[in-house]
Amino acid sequence: MDKTLFPLFVNEVILKCYPYVQPETVRDADGRKIKGTLVIKTDTGPGRLCKDIEHVEFCEDLLNKGVHIMLGLPNGTESTQEMDQGFTELKPATDKSTVRVAAMKMAK
Numbered sequence: 001m002d003k004t005l006f007p008l009f010v011n012e013v014i015l016k017c018y019p020y021v022q023p024e025t026v027r028d029a030d031g032r033k034i035k036g037t038l039v040i041k042t043d044t045g046p047g048r049l050c051k052d053i054e055h056v057e058f059c060e061d062l063l064n065k066g067v068h069i070m071l072g073l074p075n076g077t078e079s080t081q082e083m084d085q086g087f088t089e090l091k092p093a094t095d096k097s098t099v100r101v102a103a104m105k106m107a108k
Helices: 005-017 054-063 081-108
Strands: 033-035 039-042 067-072
Touching: 005 039, 005 054, 054 067
Parallel strands: 039 067
Antiparallel strands: none
16 A cells, blocks of 8 residues: 555545444434444554655544544564454355365365
8 A cells, every 4th residue: 555545545435334433422312323423443454644744644634523533563473463453253254165065165
């Protein structure tokens, strides 16, 4: 990912999915969140956040909108990345299924 793609992705995809992002949380009478902050978790790989002034201004702009960026470790272990935790059980199951399907096809 180059340094222009992450801000573009956040502005054009993520923020359009969450039109009610704002710095202060607003709840209805039942306590459900109507508007409020958004947390984006990403790793610190190439192009995510760098020292360029554009990225610093981008982060300040997001913070003013109510968006908080949490950084994970690049290529982190499954103990630090939520998606890796989700795939911990999926990958062995898919591998097992692939071997089973391949064996059935070769048996024919």
